[in-house]
Amino acid sequence: MSQIRYCIGCNQGCYDYFCNSLYDPSIKPITCIRNPGLLEEATVSLSMTSHPKKVNVLRCV
Structure with a gap:
């Protein structure tokens, strides 16, 4: 399952x-x-991953 939660508008x-x-x-x-x-x-501690990936972010209008 994807960790991206897409907007449902x-x-x-x-x-x-x-x-x-x-x-x-x-x-x-x-x-x-x-x-x-x-x-x-700000309340969630994020850290750098040991396996970075390149991603594309699309904006649908």
Whole structure:
């Protein structure tokens, strides 16, 4: 199974919260239904791999 969690385009936690927080600062921060670890990169200890790979990141619009 892939470790990449692809966006499903639901906008129920990212875009909606972002737009609403522009007008109401009490709204909680951005979240993601598919990736609950969003914006938690600072709390997770990441280390360099011993087997690096080259990958392509595609942006679908």
